[in-house]
Amino acid sequence: MVKKTFKVPDMTCTNCAMKLESLEDTLDGVKEINASYHKLQMTVEYDESKLTDEQIIAAVKKKGYQALPV
Amino acid sequence: MSRNRNRKPSLDPVILIALGIVFVTIAIVMVVFQSNTYDVNIANNSGGISQLAVAFITGLTTGGLSCLAVQGGLLASSLAHQIEQDYLEQAAHAERNKQRGKKNQPAPRSNSAFPIFLFLIAKVVAYTVLGALLGLVGSYLTLSPATRAILMILIGVFMLGNALRMFNVHPIFRYFSIEPPKFITRYIRRTAKGTDTVTPLFLGALTVFIPCGVTQAMMAAALGTSSMAMGAALMFAFTLGTSPVFFIVAYLTTELGSRLEKLFMRFVAVVVLILGLVTINGGLNVLGSQLSFQNLTRNLLPSNSGSAPVAQAAGSSFAEGDVVLYVQNEGYFPQTISAPAGKNFILNLVTNQTYSCARDFVIPSLDYYELLPDTGTVQVNIPAQEKGNTLFFTCSMGMYTGQIVFE
Numbered sequence: 117m118v119k120k121t122f123k124v125p126d127m128t129c130t131n132c133a134m135k136l137e138s139l140e141d142t143l144d145g146v147k148e149i150n151a152s153y154h155k156l157q158m159t160v161e162y163d164e165s166k167l168t169d170e171q172i173i174a175a176v177k178k179k180g181y182q183a184l185p186v
Numbered sequence: 187m188s189r190n191r192n193r194k195p196s197l198d199p200v201i202l203i204a205l206g207i208v209f210v211t212i213a214i215v216m217v218v219f220q221s222n223t224y225d226v227n228i229a230n231n232s233g234g235i236s237q238l239a240v241a242f243i244t245g246l247t248t249g250g251l252s253c254l255a256v257q258g259g260l261l262a263s264s265l266a267h268q269i270e271q272d273y274l275e276q277a278a279h280a281e282r283n284k285q286r287g288k289k290n291q292p293a294p295r296s297n298s299a300f301p302i303f304l305f306l307i308a309k310v311v312a313y314t315v316l317g318a319l320l321g322l323v324g325s326y327l328t329l330s331p332a333t334r335a336i337l338m339i340l341i342g343v344f345m346l347g348n349a350l351r352m353f354n355v356h357p358i359f360r361y362f363s364i365e366p367p368k369f370i371t372r373y374i375r376r377t378a379k380g381t382d383t384v385t386p387l388f389l390g391a392l393t394v395f396i397p398c399g400v401t402q403a404m405m406a407a408a409l410g411t412s413s414m415a416m417g418a419a420l421m422f423a424f425t426l427g428t429s430p431v432f433f434i435v436a437y438l439t440t441e442l443g444s445r446l447e448k449l450f451m452r453f454v455a456v457v458v459l460i461l462g463l464v465t466i467n468g469g470l471n472v473l474g475s476q477l478s479f480q481n482l483t484r485n486l487l488p489s490n491s492g493s494a495p496v497a498q499a500a501g502s503s504f505a506e507g508d509v510v511l512y513v514q515n516e517g518y519f520p521q522t523i524s525a526p527a528g529k530n531f532i533l534n535l536v537t538n539q540t541y542s543c544a545r546d547f548v549i550p551s552l553d554y555y556e557l558l559p560d561t562g563t564v565q566v567n568i569p570a571q572e573k574g575n576t577l578f579f580t581c582s583m584g585m586y587t588g589q590i591v592f593e
Contacts (some may be wrong), residue, residue: 128354137371150368154360171533 119146119161120169122183124176127153135179143167143175158183206335219399235580238423241404270588299437303387308390313425314418316394321417324409330554331472331548337406338469338584345462352455363371384581401428455460468584474577479588481578487566510534513558515542517586518579527573527592533566546582554584 127133133151134160145166151158154179160172169185176183219380224562347362371394404424408417470478512519525531535547537558549566558564568590571577577590 130363133365134371139370140372153363153365156357156360 117161118164119159120172121157121159121186123157123173123186124151124181125156126171126181127151127156132181133158136181138176138177138181139172139175143172145174148165157186189563213492218311221593238419241407241420241423242427244404245424245429246431247427249423269574273553299433302433302437304386305390306433308387309393310422310429311424312394316405317421318406318418319413320408320413321414324417325414326413331550332553333583334406335342335469335472335550335584338472339466340415341406342464342466342469343461344503345465347457347462348461349459352458354451385407398460401425416485418453454576470552471580471584472589474548476576476578478584478587481589484587496553500519508532508534511536513544513547514539515540515544517544518588521588525568525590527571529570531568533568533590535564535566537561537563542586543581543583544586547579548582549577549579 118120124132124136127136130153133153136151137149140146143162147161147163149158149160158176162172173183173185237566246262347359350356351362352361401424404421408420409415411420411519467479472479475481509523509525509531511523512535523533532556535556535558537545538561540558540560545560546555548555549568552568554566555566556566568577571592573592574593577592578587579590580587
C-alpha cells in the first residue's frame with residue numbers, strides 16, 4: 117500500500133472534499149482517501165498493484181475536478 | 187404521447203405546498219402581529235409570541251440564505267448520490283438513444299425536492315432540541331451585554347470570513363469553512379448509500395454542528411431566554427423560517443444547473459457579507475465603541491439632537507431642566523443629548539407602549555443594563571463626566587443608538 121497526495125485546486129467548499137472521499141467506496145484498490153478543502157488536496161492510500169495514479173486522476177476528473185500529483 | 191412521456195412536470199407539488207405554507211404564514215403574521223411588535227428584543231422574555239414572530243421573520247428574510255451558505259455543502263452531499271445517479275442515467279439514456287438512432291431526449295429527472303424536504307424536517311427537529319438545551323443552560327447563566335457584544339462580533343467575523351471565502355478573495359478564508367469530522371461523513375456515506383431517506387435526515391440533523399452566523403445569533407438569543415420551552419420555540423420558529431428560502435434556493439440550484447448555481451451562490455455571498463458587517467456593527471454598538479457606523483457618522487448627519495430636552499406632552503411630570511430620553515419603538519429620541527459636565531444628573535427614560543429592542547437599554551461604559559417597562563419612566567443616575575466626554579447608549583442588540591455629550 118502506498119500513500120500519495122494530489123493537489124485539487126478547483127475545490128470550492130467542504131462538499132467537494134466529501135465528494136472526493138466517496139471514491140473510497142467506488143474505486144477498487146483504495147483503502148482510504150482524506151480530502152481537505154482547506155488545503156486543496158487529497159491523500160489517497162491505495163494498492164499499487166490494483167490502481168495507478170492515472171486511474172485515480174481519471175476518477176477525480178469524472179467527479180468534475182482536476183487532480184495533480186504532488 | 188411518447189414525446190410527452192419524458193417532459194418534466196411544470197411544477198413539483200412539494201414546491202407548491204412549500205410556497206403555499208410560506209405565503210399563508212406571512213399573511214397570518216402580518217395580520218396578527220402588528221408593526222409595533224417588530225424588532226422586539228428576542229433575548230429577553232419581552233412579549234413571548236411576538237419574539238417568535240420576529241424569529242420566524244428573521245429566518246424567512248435572512249437566515250435561509252445565510253444557512254445555505256454554510257450548510258449548503260451538507261445538503262448538496264445528501265443530494266450528491268441522487269444527482270450522480272441522475273447524471274449517469276442521463277448519460278446512459280443518451281447512449282441508448284444514440285444506438286437506436288433516436289434524437290436525444292432528456293431522461294426523466296428524479297425528484298430532488300423530497301430529499302431537501304427531509305433534510306429540512308430533520309434540521310427543524312434538531313434545532314428545536316438544541317434550542318431547548320440552550321434555554322436550559324441559559325437558565326443557569328446570563329449573558330452580560332459585553333459578552334453578547336463579543337459573541338456578536340465573533341459571529342460577524344465568521345460570517346464575513348465565509349463571504350470572503352465564497353468570493354475567493356484569499357486562500358486563508360477557506361479556513362472559515364467548517365469541515366465535518368471524517369468519521370461522521372464516512373459513516374453517513376456507507377450506511378446510507380443508496381438510501382434517499384436516511385442520508386438527508388441524518389445530514390439535516392447534523393447541521394446543528396455547523397450553524398450559520400444568523401443561526402448562531404439566534405442560538406445566543408435562545409440561551410438568553412433562560413427557558414427550555416421558549417428556547418425550543420424560538421429555534422423552531424427561526425429554523426422553520428429559514429426552510430422555505432433554503433428549500434427554494436437549493437431546489438432551483440439543483441434543477442437549474444451549475445451556471446445559475448454560481449449566480450445564486452454569489453448572491454448568497456453578498457447577503458452573508460452584509461449580514462456579517464451588520465452583526466459586527468451591532469456588537470460594536472453594544473460595546474459602546476466609537477468605531478461603530480452610527481457612532482462614527484452621527485455627527486456628520488442632521489440629527490434629532492437636543493439640549494436637555496423637556497417633556498413633549500403637556501401635563502408632563504418633568505420639571506424644566508430634567509434630562510429626558512424618549513424610548514420609542516423606532517429608537518431613541520433625541521439621539522444626541524447635551525448634558526452639563528462635572529456634575530451628576532438624572533436621566534429619565536420614558537417609554538410609552540414600547541415593545542421593540544429599544545426597551546433593552548444599555549450604557550456600556552457605565553455597565554448599566556435595564557429592561558424598561560413598556561410604559562413608564564425609569565430614572566438612571568449618571569455620574570459626573572469630564573467636559574468633552576461622550577457616553578454612548580444602545581439597545582442590547584446594537585440596533586438603536588444614541589449619545590450623551592458633556593459640555
